[in-house]
Amino acid sequence: MSDELLIPVSKPALWTGDYYNEGVDPQVFDKLKEECGVFGVFGHPEASALGYFGLHALQHRGEESAGMCTTDGEQFYVHKGMGLVKEVFDNDKIQSLKGHIAIGHVRYSTSGASKLQNAQPLVFKYRGGDLAIATNGNLVNADELRRELEEEGSIFQTTSDTEVLIHLIAKSKAQDPAQAVKEALRRVVGGFAFLILINDRLFVAQDPNGLRPLMIGKLGNAYVFASETCAFETIGASYMRDVQPGELLIFDSRGMTEDRFATMSRRSLCAMEFIYFSRPDSDVDGLNLHMSRKRMGKHLAMESFVDADVVTGVPDSSISAAIGFAEQTGIPYEIGLIKNRYTGRTFIQPSQELREKGVKMKLSAVRKVVEGKRVVMIDDSIVRGTTSLRIVNMLREAGAKEVHVRISSPPYMNPCFYGIDTPSRKELIASQKSVEEIRQAINADSLHFLSKPGLLDAIGRPIGEHNRGMCLGCFDNDYPTKVNDEAGEVSCGC
Incomplete structure (x- = not known):
């Protein structure tokens, strides 16, 4: 399979039409729209159930779509849909998402239309195997990179800027997925918190300025990750620390490896997290x-x-x-x-x-x-x-x-x-x-x-x-x- 070709996995069962927004003038409530929320689990036998509760706690960060991808180390399982977490998932759907690793997402679109094809996690097959990605944030150089990649033969399946990173990873000549992820992350500019699942390895990364919040917690021997600490409280996990700007954490059978893809540029945590976005029971940067x-x-x-x-x-x-x-x-x-x-x-x-x-x-x-x-x-x-x-x-x-x-x-x-x-x-x-x-x-x-x-x-x-x-x-x-x-x-x- 060529480096450029990315094939989306089969569409999940809930692959329905466009989401119906409220029939109220959007300017009636002209508040800033929440960004997105990500939640991840590594090393827990009930990863999908924890993912559901974690995403429910982050619902305020995005109400357009919700999705989750899990793996048992051999196969990816994915389900996503338009609407609220409780509308997208039921018990049968959660039980069908097998495995001990999960990444989940709630979305409000800031880049790309509000359509199911843009709902995350984005899941693809490429020459290195299965790849899924969930992100909170935005890439300011996405259009530039997209044009470059299309000129080189890449075929995009969505209008989401997140897909740019997938193509950058897929085109890397590095044999080690960790090196391919590093190379890709060094190309993108913006505010982002990424959860990247490649086969049975989970990569967790935050932009070099630390614009978007991302935290690590522990639940027994399992690791959990969330855009806000309120999600840890919901599942009974304990907070460990924030992911640092420019940091890349790698989780595999050996546990957690701490690495970096970039040095911290200028610490620039988003002030609107403190003013408006995050839930009042959350802590950001220890506050x-x-x-x-x-x-x-x-x-x-x-x-x-x-x-x-x-x-x-x-x-x-x-x-x-x-x-x-x-x-x-x-x-x-x-x-x-x-x-x-x-x-x-x-x-x-x-x-x-x-x-x-x-x-x-x-x-x-x-x-x-x-x-x-x-x-x-x-x-x-x-x-x-x-x-x-x-x-x-x-x-x-x-x-x-x-x-x-x-x-x-x-x-x-x-x-x-x-x-x-x-x-x-x-x-x-x-x-x-x-x-x-x-x-x-x-x-x-x-x-x-x-x-x-x-x-x-x-x-x-x-x-x-x-x-x-x-x-x-x-x-x-x-x-x-x-x-x-x-x-x-x-x-x-x-």
């Missing part, structure tokens, strides 16, 4: 997300106190910051906004009038809490501004006398190139308007964003590294790698 977000609320209060009657947070990611703001100011914290968790997906295509009302399907104000009150509404970010406007108006319709908006991050002004689905810069309200203009646009009585120093102090990472080892490109346009956006190439700043 608990709930406590960091509480500190963000406290810093907000110190920077922008306002005399008010009640503090409320936009569920769910802003609740911790709202509690911190309330504690710092002494203003009572109340549940002024309720999230409906059971709206599910619908096949209807409602009218524009119903789309406007769609916000109340998912979020509603508690009238008896906010009526006649001066309300401080805490949120984690403002993207286009449409969500903030609707929520402020909802609070006013419920009788709030004043609505003061406090945001537990700096103004979100620049797109992300490392795995977050971000609107273009021209759609980001903070890139186009001043703070006062945003205040007017969202109909708030006052508005304040957390300062960059306040954010870094609240997160709590050690002083010394650039931006305390955080990527703040979405706030300050200082990216850790070279990127290309609609304005042209941006200096990497490293």
Whole structure:
């Protein structure tokens, strides 16, 4: 078989049509979309069952598709589908995924269309055997590499940037799969956390800047890997450590081998993991997300106190910051906004009038809490501004006398190139308007964003590294790698 030819394994049983998204205007909720989540198991007889529970814990990171690939050392077993983890897998499907090694994935598409062919893990056969890959993140040079590979004869089966790495591995002349993986990883640029399964060997890698989180845990004698530590808690595993930037871990019959494919460039852990993406019960780089977000609320209060009657947070990611703001100011914290968790997906295509009302399907104000009150509404970010406007108006319709908006991050002004689905810069309200203009646009009585120093102090990472080892490109346009956006190439700043 030629180096260039990659053949996908047989399509899994659940190979159905396109996923039906909610029949609600996507700009009704213009929050940033979660990236993706990966979960892996090495050396456990019930790897697929652990994988199911691990992926369920990471569901918030991607709701478009879910999938898992396992191996017993001789054969790959794969199942994936569009929808939530509980919709894609049932007991029979889990039991059919045999083996002691598993890699799993939940996806929100940031590169490649929302179609089943792009659902991960991507699984192929090549001259070296079976190969499967799951990733969280994005490759900023994927288009360039894809063109190069296609010119050399590679035939791509998906539109996902992840497939680029598979072709790079397949084209390597190295006889040792570990060397082929290293060579491939050195070619790609971006933010990524990879789980790569080649026959009976598992490779775990993180980008040289450490943009995307990836942790290692232990469950008895088995190793487990996850985008967040909350997945370890779910399965009863103990946290060992974070995978280090540029590190390559190899798992085989001899156990774990620690290696590297690159030296650490500039530590640049994504700040949005602390602000929004990760679950509050997760720890990132040894720091608990709930406590960091509480500190963000406290810093907000110190920077922008306002005399008010009640503090409320936009569920769910802003609740911790709202509690911190309330504690710092002494203003009572109340549940002024309720999230409906059971709206599910619908096949209807409602009218524009119903789309406007769609916000109340998912979020509603508690009238008896906010009526006649001066309300401080805490949120984690403002993207286009449409969500903030609707929520402020909802609070006013419920009788709030004043609505003061406090945001537990700096103004979100620049797109992300490392795995977050971000609107273009021209759609980001903070890139186009001043703070006062945003205040007017969202109909708030006052508005304040957390300062960059306040954010870094609240997160709590050690002083010394650039931006305390955080990527703040979405706030300050200082990216850790070279990127290309609609304005042209941006200096990497490293």
